[in-house]
Amino acid sequence: MAAIDTGGGDRMALAVLAQHRIATTEQMHLMTAPGVRIEQTRRRLLKLREEGLVDRVTLPQAGRTRAWFVTQYGAEVAGGFAELRGWRPSRLGADRTAVRLRAGHVLTVTETALAFVQDARRRGDVCRPLDWIPEVYHPLGSGEAVIPDALLYYRRTGAGEQDWSMLRAFVEVDRATMGPERLAAKLRAYERLYRYVPMPVGRPRGGAIQEAQEEWRRRYPLFPRLLFVLDGTGSAGVENRLSALRAAARLAGADFIRQVPILAAPLADLLRDGPSAPVWRPTTATELFVSWVAPSAG
Template structure:
């Protein structure tokens, strides 16, 4: 199995504010609960996903000090199709941010999808006929990982509001290329825990009236 040569986020500084600490602890527990759901689902279905295949907060640079840092990066090998390797960026939302701010993450991942690092000063540029610079993510993944939003911390009405916000963001024509190449799915945590991540509990942001398994073909 290949591992991304990406640096992980430094451990956060001690949080003095008790409310912020409680929110972060709740978020960490939900991220862990989500990872365990994938681990248990793999064992039930004869697939392969181990604890170290759930990697927290991997840093993906965007240049100028900006970065995309998913809550988790998932590696998951299915027993079907000769053992296909699936990868996913996982974003866990506990309703601690507004729906619009959550939906704005689509734009961040679209930027990562298109991000090409600037040439390193002093390093010669590709000569005519040689390969041009390519997107940074291609150094780590053969395909851009799926993007999974796991929604919790609110009732059905709040989850519906967040799905509508994701759907509205997905209608932006500037994201059409990204969404054409990368599956973006959302699921309530309660459904994911009840049926398992491999069940058809995921809503494609472009077609929220459908429910599909997260590992569906692109």
């Protein structure tokens, strides 16, 4: 039986790593304990490894970076945490080869999450490491589903104590490993999710028939914004991907485009200026740059 510390540091580290799936030592440090020296985070991870809760692989192509992940035992322990209620273990499992082969994409997603967490800290907003939830399953019927790279919860604070709003976003991180057309197809999949109404099963007792509604309304008061984070390409590649997203947006229904902000930005700009900066390009405009947290962004 692992001895998770009562102070909560081990517990938080295990919960964050379980949810984010793969992270480097530095990412874990900045996520969970930025106020202490990184050696303390390194010792904590080594302690969790000794207890069989986490493991690591070394990535030669990334300067021998160590990428951490939870073991099957660690996933079982984390699954009992209240803060991870409803959490589903990663499809990676504890397979070291699968972790190594998928580390490039997953670590980029984790880096994107870290950008939002750090930006919120600077702004006085609320976006904790566990407010970034990778791979949330959204059914489309017939066995199909939309699974975003992450679902983001973000509390934007205002001038007064009661002046705040909760923002939600589906985040897709594109590393230019697929063509622009496949990226644009993701936008069309989200429109399908926006419209998807599951077929009722049977007839309720008493004969009352409930009005059918879209599946997403069971989870969200508003359909989350769509944020496409573009990496792995130069400015020309970014423009090609933006063009593909704009083409898909022009073919989408007017109500979907009107109700759901769809924004795209290079990861390099997010890391340099912060996600709340006006670095996002709406798919409905060519020259406009906006902040994703601004009311005008939706």
